[in-house]
Amino acid sequence: MTTADPRFPRDDGALFARLRQMWIRRDPMPHDLVDSVLVALATEGLVEEYALLTMLETDRLAGVRGGADASGQTRVFEFADGSVTVMLRVSALSERRRRVDGWVAPARPLSVVLRHGHDEWLASVSAEGRFEFNDVPAGSVRLLLRPDADGRIDDTARQGFTTPQFDL
Template sequence: METEDFAADAALFARLRAVWEDVDPVPVDLVDRMVAAVAVEDLSREYALLTLVEGSHLSAVRGEADTATLQFSDGTTNVLVHVTLAEDGSRRVDGWVDAPALAIRLAQGDREWSAEPAEHGRFAFEGVKAGITRLRIVVRDADGELNDFQTPQFEV
């Protein structure tokens, strides 16, 4: 009995599929568009918008710049970073994230620093060496889902 029901259901679904393929066929370029959409999403995440608020273009007028302020955004999460030079030559990185952050890491090559998010999304790293740096922040979005926010590489 179950085999007959299964065969009847399969035949019905096959006829239904044929009708829909005839009435509303899958667009020829659907696969290509989906691959492009996924690729763009990855690019958006990897290359978050970087806006230099203050920095090197002013150093020629002001002399040696001891600070830089950077803003990163992926359209959902915004991060503001302020880098200052410490007396010992290391850098202090202060930042603010506008989404609830669960984990914040600053990475330079093989080395990583962790920071606990404080009130209003504030975080800080001390004793950071000069070099190419990236921030990785796990945030909770408005729907409660976890997202991995990564900045492009920047120099401190």
């Protein structure tokens, strides 16, 4: 009759406990792993939060020539994510219609999609970073910036940029 080797327990729980102790001795967990994981979890979604925090709305544009538009209402929004900044000037054409003038910095070849419910409007960013939507309905919208089909864009903007929902 052979006796079981005490170094190799037959019980799974005891075997796993020995394996755990072996790996703790041979390859211990880095001392800052827990803190690093907590920081990574806390900063997940930070780009979107920053875009919300940098959103700016005013009733007037300082230093702009000319009178107010037909309704007297002009609003400015600014969105940023660290690699791109989008500024929008929204003018009321009527109670239910808006004009949107936009600028992207730095200027790059992008397509801009304005989503209003299930409807979409498309514009291209000029070499100077400008785009516009002449006549869109008022309401809750989202702006999406996408690389142009030619693909001549740096990797930081390749995935595109989406603003949070905002009201025109």
